[in-house]
Amino acid sequence: MKKMNAVLIDDERLARDELHELLTEFEQIEIIGEADNISSAKSLIGKLNPDVVFLDIQMPGGSGFDLINQLDFSGHIIFVTAFDEFALRAFDVNALDYLIKPIYPARLKTAIEKLTARKNPDNENLSPLSPDDYMFLSINNHKQFVKVSSLISIIAAKDYTEVITTNNVTGLVNKSMNEWEQRLPENLFVRIHRSTIVNLTFVEKIEEWFSGSLRVHLKGIEEPFVMSRSYYYKIKEKMN
Numbered sequence: 107m108k109k110m111n112a113v114l115i116d117d118e119r120l121a122r123d124e125l126h127e128l129l130t131e132f133e134q135i136e137i138i139g140e141a142d143n144i145s146s147a148k149s150l151i152g153k154l155n156p157d158v159v160f161l162d163i164q165m166p167g168g169s170g171f172d173l174i175n176q177l178d179f180s181g182h183i184i185f186v187t188a189f190d191e192f193a194l195r196a197f198d199v200n201a202l203d204y205l206i207k208p209i210y211p212a213r214l215k216t217a218i219e220k221l222t223a224r225k226n227p228d229n230e231n232l233s234p235l236s237p238d239d240y241m242f243l244s245i246n247n248h249k250q251f252v253k254v255s256s257l258i259s260i261i262a263a264k265d266y267t268e269v270i271t272t273n274n275v276t277g278l279v280n281k282s283m284n285e286w287e288q289r290l291p292e293n294l295f296v297r298i299h300r301s302t303i304v305n306l307t308f309v310e311k312i313e314e315w316f317s318g319s320l321r322v323h324l325k326g327i328e329e330p331f332v333m334s335r336s337y338y339y340k341i342k343e344k345m346n
Contacts, residue, residue, distance in 0.1 A: 109136040110157035110221070115147040115173070116140075116186065117165040121207065125160060125186070128211060132218050144168035148176055156181055158221055160205075163187040174249050183249065184217050235289050245269065246277035255294065258308050258326055260286050262301035270327060296341045298322055298333040306344055 112135050116122045122140050129135050139154050141147035144167050151159060161183050163170040170185060185204040203217040235241070237255040245252075256272040266278040267286060286303055287295075297303050310323040312333070320338060321330040333341070 110134055111136055111138045111154065112158045112160060113137070113139045113141070113150060113154060113156040114160045115170070116162040117142045121162070125209060128209060128214050131211070134222065135218065144173050147173055151177060158182045158184060160184050160186055164189070177249060182221055184221065235291060237291055237294055243279055245275060245279055250275070254290065255305070255307070258305050258324055259331070260303040272326065293344065296344050298331060298337045298341060302331050304331065306341070309341070309345065312341070
């Protein structure tokens with residue numbers, strides 16, 4: 107089994123030691139570094155580029171959320187907190203995870219299982235999303251929260267998909283079109299081409315185009331998308 111390199115970030119030495127001890131039970135995890143503040147954590151993650159970061163949320167000098175906004179990081183993050191008010195549904199619906207202190211071995215085992223499953227995201231039993239859910243996405247290797255209803259379009263890009271959002275975020279996400287289609291709310295999103303999914307809220311107009319195809323104009327996007335005629339009735343039905 108290939109090991110996953112892990113970094114522990116927590117300002118409390120005892121908390122790091124306890125988590126370190128618990129993780130020794132998982133042969134797929136190898137701890138390669140620790141940090142006790144945001145500044146040293148950023149430097150450490152940039153240097154080691156671990157597969158997973160176990161990240162405390164409340165720390166002196168900045169929170170775990172602050173660190174995320176500063177990272178250019180392609181690995182996974184498991185949040186660790188003593189306060190369950192930070193256990194946002196966003197983590198759960200995106201197959202990421204959070205651990206509430208004190209950490210119980212059985213709960214940690216569940217988190218490690220989720221982490222291992224991320225190697226095959228299309229095979230996960232993922233829960234459907236609602237418009238008000240927040241997804242925790244890695245866009246161009248930069249992790250951030252994105253509200254589902256803020257997604258304007260999703261476009262196939264070889265092994266990735268390109269997302270465009272209302273806050274001018276555009277970039278590649280390691281999710282397939284099938285995964286998006288399975289998880290996005292059906293009443294809000296529709297496939298207009300085998301390579302394109304759009305948010306109906308942003309459809310401005312649909313016009314005839316060449317060879318029986320149509321063009322879909324979306325608010326906030328200059329270039330319209332071409333829609334196959336076979337998808338027209340689906341979008342018409344949902345817009346009525």
